[in-house]
Amino acid sequence: MAEQTLETKPEGVHAQYRFSRDKKAILLVDDDPIFRKMLKMTLKPENFDIHEAGSATECMERLSQHGEINMCLIDVDMPHMNGVTLVSMIRNQGTYSRVSLIMVTAKSDQKTIIQSIKAGAQDYVIKPIDKKALLEKIYKHLHLGPYLEPQLEKRPEGDAKK
Secondary structure, eight states: OOOOOOOOOOTTTHHHHHTTOOOEEEEEEEEEEEEEHHHHHHHGGGGGGEEEESSSSHHHHHHHHHEEEEEEOSSOOOOOSSSHHHHHHHHSGGOOOOOOOEEESSSSOOOHHHHHHHTTTTEESSSSSOOHHHHHHHHHHHOOOOOOOOOOEEEOOGGGGO
16 A cells, blocks of 8 residues: 655745744844834744843843854944944954844934945844835845745636636
């Protein structure tokens, strides 16, 4: 008797990645726990391994504890140490040179954007975030290929249910 296997096809964005063993870890660094929760909910369907830090100090602790962090999403305005200084600190430690850094902040002035990029951030997203734009940047910098929005199934016009 032939062995039967149940083959399922996961649906959604980058299904082949979302269910692979190579799960990417993202560290959310923001002093606002509500914003971190909102970001976490935004990223949850993408099946990332999400970690959180409420400060720059906590970010550095998480990076040293979890050697597998692939990306940090960092706010600029945080108490004790701002995000630009944190990015510079991360870049100055060779240990984290492969961690992608994206600023996610309400600061939209040219000076802060330039400072962030000069400090070592690869990209910049302005709050309130546009989910699609954020995911496109995450996929780009994690080298996952282009972000593809889930498509709603379209029925041929003659197949409408009655």
